[in-house]
Amino acid sequence: MQCDVCKQNKATVFLTQIEKGKMQKVNLCEACAHTKGVADPKGFALVEMLHGFGHGEKVATQPQERTCPNCGMTQTTFRKTGRLGCGACYQTFGEGMDQLLKAMHKGVRHTGRVPAWAKVVGRDNDRVEDLRVRLEEAVAAERYEEAGRLRDEIRQLTPPETAV
Amino acid sequence: MMKFATLLRKPPEWMLLDGPHRDIVITSRVRLARNLDGPAFPGFAKKEDRTTVMQELQPVVEGLPEMKDGFSEDLGALDAIRKQVLVEKHLISREQAAKSGGSAAVINRDQSLSIMINEEDHLRMQSIRSGLDLRVAYAALDRVDEELDGLVKFAFHPRFGYLTACPTNLGTGMRASAMLHLPGLVLSEQVNQVIAAVNKIGLAVRGLYGEGTEALANLFQISNQHTLGEREAEIIARLERVIEQIINHERNARRKLVEDQPHKVLDHVGRAYAALRYAHILESKEALTQLSMLRLGSDLGILPSDLGRTIDTLLVEIQPAHLQINSQRKLGPEERDVLRAETLRQRLAGVPEPRPESLQPPVDPEPPVI
Numbered sequence: 001m002q003c004d005v006c007k008q009n010k011a012t013v014f015l016t017q018i019e020k021g022k023m024q025k026v027n028l029c030e031a032c033a034h035t036k037g038v039a040d041p042k043g044f045a046l047v048e049m050l051h052g053f054g055h056g057e058k059v060a061t062q063p064q065e066r067t068c069p070n071c072g073m074t075q076t077t078f079r080k081t082g083r084l085g086c087g088a089c090y091q092t093f094g095e096g097m098d099q100l101l102k103a104m105h106k107g108v109r110h111t112g113r114v115p116a117w118a119k120v121v122g123r124d125n126d127r128v129e130d131l132r133v134r135l136e137e138a139v140a141a142e143r144y145e146e147a148g149r150l151r152d153e154i155r156q157l158t159p160p161e162t163a164v
Numbered sequence: 165m166m167k168f169a170t171l172l173r174k175p176p177e178w179m180l181l182d183g184p185h186r187d188i189v190i191t192s193r194v195r196l197a198r199n200l201d202g203p204a205f206p207g208f209a210k211k212e213d214r215t216t217v218m219q220e221l222q223p224v225v226e227g228l229p230e231m232k233d234g235f236s237e238d239l240g241a242l243d244a245i246r247k248q249v250l251v252e253k254h255l256i257s258r259e260q261a262a263k264s265g266g267s268a269a270v271i272n273r274d275q276s277l278s279i280m281i282n283e284e285d286h287l288r289m290q291s292i293r294s295g296l297d298l299r300v301a302y303a304a305l306d307r308v309d310e311e312l313d314g315l316v317k318f319a320f321h322p323r324f325g326y327l328t329a330c331p332t333n334l335g336t337g338m339r340a341s342a343m344l345h346l347p348g349l350v351l352s353e354q355v356n357q358v359i360a361a362v363n364k365i366g367l368a369v370r371g372l373y374g375e376g377t378e379a380l381a382n383l384f385q386i387s388n389q390h391t392l393g394e395r396e397a398e399i400i401a402r403l404e405r406v407i408e409q410i411i412n413h414e415r416n417a418r419r420k421l422v423e424d425q426p427h428k429v430l431d432h433v434g435r436a437y438a439a440l441r442y443a444h445i446l447e448s449k450e451a452l453t454q455l456s457m458l459r460l461g462s463d464l465g466i467l468p469s470d471l472g473r474t475i476d477t478l479l480v481e482i483q484p485a486h487l488q489i490n491s492q493r494k495l496g497p498e499e500r501d502v503l504r505a506e507t508l509r510q511r512l513a514g515v516p517e518p519r520p521e522s523l524q525p526p527v528d529p530e531p532p533v534i
């Protein structure tokens with residue numbers, strides 16, 4: 001039997017799933033199963049995704065699992081191991097991590113040391129922006145000690161002529 | 165570069181110095197986790213990518229001025245006993261000792277700085293000092309961090325800080341800890357309360373060899389849990405304040421023991437002296453417990469005051485891998501217990517008998533010199 005994806009190699013991985021009363025079958029070769037990340041033969045999203053190629057709108061669009069474009073770490077593996085695969089993973093999975101970080105840490109924002117490259121103006125604009133928002137919050141809440149600290153931090157990150 | 169044999173023979177700098185509160189705080193350690201921007205973290209990287217990172221980082225780390233004439237080795241080139249020796253000396257982690265190729269350890273000559281390459285993160289850098297000296301330990305490490313920052317590009321995110329394999333290390337990537345000797349709190353059965361209180365304020369308490377290890381020798385490691393949301397200096401200041409409070413509790417507990425139960429104290433110290441000087445079979449746990457009591461005896465004036473340093477050395481030397489490497493062969497547990505007792509008898513041979521009449525409560529140390 002031929003692989004449904006590459007239509008070249010011999011299929012050795014067979015996935016079957018009952019969906020809306022209809023049996024769906026996908027046959028894959030070893031290589032395609034690997035590149036599509038089929039570790040779990042019940043890979044629901046995969047079956048849908050594959051059928052999505054040929055069946056168009058008939059298949060509900062189940063979003064593909066989030067995967068880090070840099071290292072290939074998947075959401076499932078991250079959830080299972082609790083470890084990230086590379087620095088870029090934080091771009092992919094970071095947004096949903098606030099709850100987790102809140103439980104683990106004192107805060108969800110870094111306030112410590114910054115490497116030289118990140119201090120370069122432009123690259124840390126969003127950090128300064130972030131600090132400015134917090135400064136406003138701190139002033140509004142009359143947390144002056146924190147506000148002073150934030151002001152110092154902004155000053156450190158911005159060239160003298162633009163400092164607040 | 166320094167040979168393994170030299171590293172083994174040479175006592176680390178922290179053992180030769182008397183840091184602040186040395187009677188209660190044995191060492192202060194600070195650790196920083198750093199990763200390169202780009203390559204996958206060691207635990208997720210393919211073997212060849214891990215090797216590439218190591219080949220890039222090892223010469224850079226070796227080239228740091230701090231690492232001049234230091235020790236540097238691929239973990240794959242060290243046998244299990246040598247790796248375990250490094251763990252017992254607190255120079256590498258148990259996690260790293262479990263690794264072989266593609267991971268390296270670089271240690272400076274006085275063993276105050278150790279840098280693990282490809283442990284859980286690309287870099288785990290540690291600074292160790294005698295006594296309660298977290299700021300100085302951090303300053304030494306910060307210098308190394310700064311130097312490396314000029315040589316490689318660290319993975320960093322403006323909101324999350326330094327990016328690490330495990331989100332529990334995110335932000336500063338810093339873990340600061342102190343090893344406290346708390347026999348007074350243990351003997352007066354107050355230690356669990358103290359641990360509970362410390363845990364409650366977000367600090368971790370562990371045993372002699374880190375996570376999940378028993379509190380042997382009445383030694384407790386106190387460290388920060390949170391790495392994100394506070395600056396390095398804030399984390400250290402908070403930890404230091406808590407440790408100073410624990411030191412006060414320990415001194416008070418010792419004082420109360422001396423005043424209310426002098427015979428109990430003298431009995432513990434006397435038995436420890438007898439066991440360590442005359443026993444021929446000593447299991448690790450018993451030896452550690454007795455060394456703790458001997459150290460207490462020294463702190464309370466019953467035994468010579470310079471004994472503390474010998475004891476701190478022995479705490480490491482009677483560990484299994486140290487015993488085996490010194491005897492140059494693999495030993496079974498029974499053989500180790502015999503050799504452990506022998507080592508202790510020899511090393512403590514010149515120690516005079518305890519003098520009960522010299523028992524005195526701890527004095528509060530002089531205010532720190534600024």
Ligand SMILES: [Zn+2]
Pocket residue numbers: 003004005006007008009028029030031032033
């Ligand atoms: Zn195929």
Ligand SMILES: [Zn+2]
Pocket residue numbers: 068069070071072073084085086087088089090
């Ligand atoms: Zn990644």
